[in-house]
Amino acid sequence: MPDSITLPWASDFHCHLRQGAMLEAVAPMVEQGGVRTVLAMPNLAPPLTTTQMALDYGARLQALAPRVRFILTLYLSPALTPAEVERAARAGITAVKMYPSGVTTNSEWGVGDLQAYHPTFAAMQAADMVLCLHGECPSDAARNVCILNAEERFLDTLRDLHRAFPRLRIVLEHATTRAAVECVKALGDTVACTITAHHLFITVDDWAGQPHHFCKPVAKFPADRAALREVVASGHPRFFLGSDSAPHPRAAKQGERPAAGVFTTPILIPLVASLFDALGCLDRLEAFVSTNGRRFYRLPPADPADGSITLTRAAAAKLQIPAAYAAGPDTVVPFMAGSELAWSIASTDA
Amino acid sequence: MPDSITLPWASDFHCHLRQGAMLEAVAPMVEQGGVRTVLAMPNLAPPLTTTQMALDYGARLQALAPRVRFILTLYLSPALTPAEVERAARAGITAVKMYPSGVTTNSEWGVGDLQAYHPTFAAMQAADMVLCLHGECPSDAARNVCILNAEERFLDTLRDLHRAFPRLRIVLEHATTRAAVECVKALGDTVACTITAHHLFITVDDWAGQPHHFCKPVAKFPADRAALREVVASGHPRFFLGSDSAPHPRAAKQGERPAAGVFTTPILIPLVASLFDALGCLDRLEAFVSTNGRRFYRLPPADPADGSITLTRAAAAKLQIPAAYAAGPDTVVPFMAGSELAWSIASTDA
Numbered sequence: 001m002p003d004s005i006t007l008p009w010a011s012d013f014h015c016h017l018r019q020g021a022m023l024e025a026v027a028p029m030v031e032q033g034g035v036r037t038v039l040a041m042p043n044l045a046p047p048l049t050t051t052q053m054a055l056d057y058g059a060r061l062q063a064l065a066p067r068v069r070f071i072l073t074l075y076l077s078p079a080l081t082p083a084e085v086e087r088a089a090r091a092g093i094t095a096v097k098m099y100p101s102g103v104t105t106n107s108e109w110g111v112g113d114l115q116a117y118h119p120t121f122a123a124m125q126a127a128d129m130v131l132c133l134h135g136e137c138p139s140d141a142a143r144n145v146c147i148l149n150a151e152e153r154f155l156d157t158l159r160d161l162h163r164a165f166p167r168l169r170i171v172l173e174h175a176t177t178r179a180a181v182e183c184v185k186a187l188g189d190t191v192a193c194t195i196t197a198h199h200l201f202i203t204v205d206d207w208a209g210q211p212h213h214f215c216k217p218v219a220k221f222p223a224d225r226a227a228l229r230e231v232v233a234s235g236h237p238r239f240f241l242g243s244d245s246a247p248h249p250r251a252a253k254q255g256e257r258p259a260a261g262v263f264t265t266p267i268l269i270p271l272v273a274s275l276f277d278a279l280g281c282l283d284r285l286e287a288f289v290s291t292n293g294r295r296f297y298r299l300p301p302a303d304p305a306d307g308s309i310t311l312t313r314a315a316a317a318k319l320q321i322p323a324a325y326a327a328g329p330d331t332v333v334p335f336m337a338g339s340e341l342a343w344s345i346a347s348t349d350a
Numbered sequence: 351m352p353d354s355i356t357l358p359w360a361s362d363f364h365c366h367l368r369q370g371a372m373l374e375a376v377a378p379m380v381e382q383g384g385v386r387t388v389l390a391m392p393n394l395a396p397p398l399t400t401t402q403m404a405l406d407y408g409a410r411l412q413a414l415a416p417r418v419r420f421i422l423t424l425y426l427s428p429a430l431t432p433a434e435v436e437r438a439a440r441a442g443i444t445a446v447k448m449y450p451s452g453v454t455t456n457s458e459w460g461v462g463d464l465q466a467y468h469p470t471f472a473a474m475q476a477a478d479m480v481l482c483l484h485g486e487c488p489s490d491a492a493r494n495v496c497i498l499n500a501e502e503r504f505l506d507t508l509r510d511l512h513r514a515f516p517r518l519r520i521v522l523e524h525a526t527t528r529a530a531v532e533c534v535k536a537l538g539d540t541v542a543c544t545i546t547a548h549h550l551f552i553t554v555d556d557w558a559g560q561p562h563h564f565c566k567p568v569a570k571f572p573a574d575r576a577a578l579r580e581v582v583a584s585g586h587p588r589f590f591l592g593s594d595s596a597p598h599p600r601a602a603k604q605g606e607r608p609a610a611g612v613f614t615t616p617i618l619i620p621l622v623a624s625l626f627d628a629l630g631c632l633d634r635l636e637a638f639v640s641t642n643g644r645r646f647y648r649l650p651p652a653d654p655a656d657g658s659i660t661l662t663r664a665a666a667a668k669l670q671i672p673a674a675y676a677a678g679p680d681t682v683v684p685f686m687a688g689s690e691l692a693w694s695i696a697s698t699d700a
Contacts, residue, residue, distance in 0.1 A: 257560060
């Protein structure tokens with residue numbers, strides 16, 4: 001086992017950077033976490049439903065973090081006509097995010113009937129855009145659907161979409177179950193899967209009575225976590241990092257109705273490296289945090305000329321995770337606040 | 351459907367009354383909730399492990415709520431020798447509570463190896479004491495045990511105990527799963543089951559992101575809640591009310607690590623009546639909140655000469671649940687705080 005690793009700057013294919021004061025605080029933390037390519041989620045208020053809105057957001061992001069490459073996304077809604085898809089693709093927007101209505105933060109504008117969007121998906125397939133799925137069914141007590149099986153119940157929809165649009169690249173975001181992992185593995189090369197850092201660490205026991213570990217989809221059984229760990233340790237080429245880092249002010253997490261979201265941006269790659277070390281699969285780290293996702297998103301392989309990061313597990317360099325980060329008038333509590341990671345970023349090159 | 355119902359004062363066969371300022375606040379709320387017989391849990395700090403401790407606690411309870419009949423319990427620990435069981439039984443202590451180590455509030459003194467307690471269980475069976483079980487296995491990721499299946503995994507232990515001590519009366523407390531309901535139904539007449547009010551209302555979706563609905567065992571799938579509702583609606587004689595009402599100060603519920611427990615004591619019988627009305631089984635209300643539990647605990651049937659409560663669903667008498675109750679220097683947020691119940695207690699007799 002090496003005591004230090006040099007990687008190209010990493011890529012995070014699912015990140016919530018927010019807006020306003022929160023964005024200003026969080027955008028500079030992307031590099032702090034070892035990342036210089038970020039797919040930025042469009043679930044702002046209001047959501048990014050048009051090409052112009054996404055471009056304006058991209059310009060704002062770029063101004064705040066000039067060395068980071070931002071991959072822009074649109075929020076699937078009736079505004080996303082086939083003509084708008086073509087406009088977006090021409091403007092360099094890479095992906096479209098679909099939220100089922102009501103399942104997570106700012107998803108209240110989300111999608112009910114998928115069939116109505118088939119012309120949009122056809123246009124995306126033609127324009128080679130990527131469809132990112134928040135893969136959960138809305139809860140429905142009469143059908144025994146709740147947050148514990150919402151992902152598994154969604155998989156038929158994923159299979160149907162892939163069958164209907166076999167050339168459309170689809171990413172099942174933030175998989176949390178063995179069922180989702182097995183489903184994605186069984187589908188074709190146009191279907192990939194992101195996994196967060198925190199879902200590699202936690203199970204349901206960790207978010208019950210711990211609002212800073214509460215997110216959607218919720219972490220599930222130990223056997224599900226084991227499936228996530230196994231697939232990243234295997235280096236499967238269609239599984240890669242999408243942190244789903246989602247900052248909320250502390251008050252929104254510790255009130256009567258804690259918001260869903262785990263914040264990992266400023267500690268992201270040390271967090272993943274520490275886990276991969278513990279799992280004995282550091283040799284898969286670069287595939288997970290860089291190679292696999294870039295290949296699927298058809299980005300050029302990370303170029304050492306664009307700089308690199310060196311991670312260390314020197315005893316004297318352990319990463320002490322802060323109790324909280326300042327974010328404008330608020331503070332944001334990170335994942336594993338106050339604890340220590342074995343790996344840290346020792347240096348960066350360029 | 352009647353618009354008013356008169357019942358004997360109800361019985362709650364599982365209640366946390368706490369100690370200190372919290373106890374002083376909560377004990378008088380028992381009657382407010384329509385209850386005059388309460389089985390008081392022994393998981394204080396330190397736990398009630400000896401006859402004398404339980405008697406002292408009982409005297410304290412009685413002084414605070416003179417008209418309530420308190421059923422006293424001991425906390426199973428190595429202090430509970432067969433000789434201590436006999437002493438407790440002679441002193442009128444009714445039941446012994448077993449907490450697996452580490453599963454809920456003040457369970458850190460709980461039980462690991464059950465076999466070691468077989469002489470105690472034999473003495474309890476001989477003395478006709480009741481064994482109350484917090485029926486959850488401790489989480490164990492290697493065996494895929496977590497808070498979602500901890501109850502189901504415990505059922506083999508329940509079956510083993512019943513097989514080893516067939517005349518020992520056992521109560522599986524606060525059942526939350528269809529598996530537990532079916533297990534208890536299949537066992538003999540010496541095994542009964544309590545169900546809380548809140549588990550008849552909520553599923554996992556309701557405590558995720560809602561710390562005041564978080565308790566142990568956690569509420570599970572909609573199909574599990576349906577099984578609880580079905581068995582109470584059926585009037586099964588071995589299922590009865592044990593509220594597991596468990597007050598915590600607001601700060602302990604809304605902090606970084608919310609404590610487990612739902613507080614229902616001051617609204618208990620209106621809450622159950624409102625649900626039974628919605629389920630169309632008001633004719634089973636008295637069995638659930640009085641008859642079944644008293645029969646199993648070998649208490650005399652509730653005597654109308656000891657007083658009664660009259661519940662109403664008059665539109666003008668809806669019960670507005672407070673946002674919080676004062677408890678010494680703290681406040682306690684009740685279940686369904688701020689919402690309205692269709693049924694309230696219109697009057698009490700004696």
